[in-house]
Amino acid sequence: MDGNPHSDTALLADADLGRLMPMYLWVAPSGHIRSVGATLAKLCDGFALTGTRFLEVFEIRKPARVQSMEELRVLAGQRLHLALREPPRTPLRGLVVPLQEGQGVLVNLSFGIAVADAVREHALTNADFAPTDLTVELLYLTEVKAAVMEELAALNRRLQVAQRAAEAQALTDALTGLANRRALDQELQRAIDGIDRGSEGFALMQIDLDYFKSVNDTLGHAAGDLVLTSVADALRTATRRHDIIARVGGDEFVLILPGPIDEAMITRIARRVIEDIEKPVAFEDQPCWVSASIGVTLSRLYDRPDADRMLHDADAALYFSKRRGRARCTIYTPGIEEAEMVQPDCGPPEPDWP
Known part of the structure; x- marks a missing residue:
């Protein structure tokens, strides 16, 4: 044996x-x-x-x-x-x-x-x-499962990235890269809610370009788009990193300036915005001239700030600036006649452009 x-x-x-x-x-x-x-x-x-x-x-x-x-x-x-x-x-x-x-x-x-x-x-x-041992088959299934789970995890990561990109795109103005109206509404409500949590408040600045229509009418929409991108750059330069800048219309912009902020600071920011926007932009060897009228309201002027009310008041102050000659800034003061609004000297006289 x-x-x-x-x-x-x-x-x-x-x-x-x-x-x-x-x-x-x-x-x-x-x-x-x-x-x-x-x-x-x-x-x-x-x-x-x-x-x-x-x-x-x-x-x-x-x-x-x-x-x-x-x-x-x-x-x-x-x-x-x-x-x-x-x-x-x-x-x-x-x-x-x-x-x-x-x-x-x-x-x-x-x-x-x-x-x-x-x-x-x-x-x-x-x-x-052994031929009756299912170990290899089970290992194969385990490896397949691990590979599938890894692929699903990778797919989930790609979907999350795509979702964040889509969400960012949905909140971004395609031309200028600034926040759009939807993003502004969210940020404005977030700023208002922050006051309930003890934040120091904020200023809401509304900007409308002066003479922009004449650029579109004389040089075309391509020139207008160039001016808008230049204005977006000027606003980024004139503001702080944590300020919110949004394009909410064709030539309308809104800024949220978190506090602490006072009239003197608003004046400095508005003056710089106007000066930078008034620098001519060259389009096909032709200068494009625009300026800006600005209206501002402050969250501390309200017992409980309301987004629609603040936007309305900032808009009213903006059009007061336009009626006073454009290229200037007005801070809204509730409870008094429009003619008695505070009007900081942050804008030059109407430019004498060629």
């Missing part, structure tokens, strides 16, 4: 045993390994297992430390936790089955939950597992 751990009445060749249990060991009573499954041999490619002592190659950690073959036989039927003593020190699970007297034991091993790591580390394939 050389090379066979079974009796003459149940002969089983090592090759057949290896197909059933690719990670089996036949350990003689002396503790020497007499035969080994092909997959287990593949794990130990750097040294031959046959002829070595089982307990010199493998360390049994649970359920108890083992020092002799007799102690190993005592653990028959129990689940073993063991590992190779030498690299790669792969952790294994095992089961000991005693053979007939004088033939030793069979030890059948598996990777347990570390099977995925073992497959990658030792380049195992479907052929390295």
